[in-house]
Amino acid sequence: MRVLIAPDSFGSTLGPVQAATAMGEGWTRGAPHDDVELLPLSSGGPGFLDVLGRALGGTTVMTTVSDPLGREVPAAVLLVERDGRTTAYIEASQATGLHLLGADERDPGLTSTWGVGRLLETALDEGAATIVLGVGGGATNDAGAGLLAALGAGPASALARGGLALADAPDDALLGLPAVLDRLAGVDLVVATDEETPLLGLQGTSAVEAPRKGASASQAQALENALGRFTDVLRRSLPEPPLDLLSGTPRRLERELGAGAAGGLGYALLALGGRRVGAVETVLRECGFGVAAARADLVVTGAGRVDWSTLRGSVVSGVAAATLETARPTVLVAGECLVGRRETMTLGLAGTYAVADTPSEVEAMVADPVGTLASRTARVARTWSPAR
Structure with a gap:
């Protein structure tokens, strides 16, 4: 399967490039038979x-x-x-x-x-x-x-x-x-x-x-x-x-x-x-997101914190909308997710997965943002692309 990994930054802990690299490493660990392309994105802020x-x-x-x-x-x-x-x-x-x-x-x-x-x-x-x-x-x-x-x-x-x-x-x-x-x-x-x-x-x-x-x-x-x-x-x-x-x-x-x-x-x-x-919209165009999404079978986006403000004007909402035009599924790996499945589905997301759901998991994420993000992405990879 061809997988496009296109995240935003994860707060102040990981920039978009660092987040994409960690997610790519995790996906390759979980589904080594997939072809993975990294395309970090930004909403105009850090990164x-x-x-x-x-x-x-x-x-x-x-x-x-x-x-x-x-x-x-x-x-x-x-x-x-x-x-x-x-x-x-x-x-x-x-x-x-x-x-x-x-x-x-x-x-x-x-x-x-x-x-x-x-x-x-x-x-x-x-x-x-x-x-x-x-x-x-x-x-x-x-x-x-x-x-x-x-x-x-x-x-x-x-x-x-x-x-x-x-x-x-x-x-x-x-x-x-x-x-x-x-x-x-x-x-x-x-x-x-x-x-x-x-x-x-x-x-x-x-x-x-x-x-x-x-x-x-x-x-x-x-x-x-x-x-x-x-x-x-x-x-x-x-x-x-x-x-x-x-x-x-x-x-x-x-x-x-x-x-x-x-x-x-x-x-x-x-x-x-x-x-x-x-x-x-500017970053998606300049980075050639539409072309990259069209040649992928699955798009994986990411963000540090997903709340009500994420439902519009964010990398997550932009990626989901743009990917719908290519008829490809999009899944989200987030540091924390504070909205329900109904809200994320309205964006066109086929699945949402949080790195941290409990206080102890939040502490672990803060202590090791790269490792916890890679591990969560590896589990998502095994769900969406099980070994043959």
């Missing part, structure tokens, strides 16, 4: 660059950027040449990821997206005509103000001190924004994210995402007010308001789907003329 670099090749440019608290961390930009034009791929979580902070350092009121701006600067310096930013998760909640400061739109003292400081942003905090827009005028800026959160409101990033990053209820409300102030400053600083192509009326960027992605990083990128695309 985005590794996945695309593995699939597309290209040149990796190493650099150093600031983490959410301003400390230097290594990062990279992937450059791919196409028809004489350079496309740059950026993984925002290299500069904003929660994995860069200790549990006691998580404070979305103080963290900044300055480092993502430096990555964007690197891509521009390399002459990129198209820049694709994988935007997922992260530890920030500053509406991309830090990124704008890094590009020269305004002073770091006003914009790069975290989301709460934006409550005091002066009216002229973004005087340099028109010059930044001129510099990006010839660049196709692509925001690859499956997050649909708007920037403001009861379903906005401060209300929904900030508490997951360490914010208290009162801090989340303060962040909402601060980001509201920042949108007023940005709206007045735009040389021309962006217009809706259908109605011709001004667009309210803070209300658009994806504006709240990564703590509002999506909002700043939309204000710079970016266009939003689905990260999973």
Whole structure:
């Protein structure tokens, strides 16, 4: 049997490539008579660059950027040449990821997206005509103000001190924004994210995402007010308001789907003329998933934690939907599964298998993520492809 193994990352313990390698090893152990192909995937967060670099090749440019608290961390930009034009791929979580902070350092009121701006600067310096930013998760909640400061739109003292400081942003905090827009005028800026959160409101990033990053209820409300102030400053600083192509009326960027992605990083990128695309759809296309799935007899995907949010905008849901078009079955190996079989079946999954179902199994998974994932995948292989 021909088996395609196409997982996402398993939380912060295993990246997509590591997870695919462990699952491939396990499947080969359980069904040595099968042909196994590995195709790690990403939803725009950690692993985005590794996945695309593995699939597309290209040149990796190493650099150093600031983490959410301003400390230097290594990062990279992937450059791919196409028809004489350079496309740059950026993984925002290299500069904003929660994995860069200790549990006691998580404070979305103080963290900044300055480092993502430096990555964007690197891509521009390399002459990129198209820049694709994988935007997922992260530890920030500053509406991309830090990124704008890094590009020269305004002073770091006003914009790069975290989301709460934006409550005091002066009216002229973004005087340099028109010059930044001129510099990006010839660049196709692509925001690859499956997050649909708007920037403001009861379903906005401060209300929904900030508490997951360490914010208290009162801090989340303060962040909402601060980001509201920042949108007023940005709206007045735009040389021309962006217009809706259908109605011709001004667009309210803070209300658009994806504006709240990564703590509002999506909002700043939309204000710079970016266009939003689905990260999973983009990765599936760039990695040639459809062709790989069509030549397989079975597709095996994976993720660290499967819950209600996994039912849309995730690698698991994207793989299941794309594989249905090839009339191949898809099974899921997950670290933990917090939804029932009925929910996973609605995605088109033929089977769902958890690495850990009990507290002791969770402890074992945390202690040995590679070994436990490989062992569980080996058992799944013996179920789906028994020895002849």
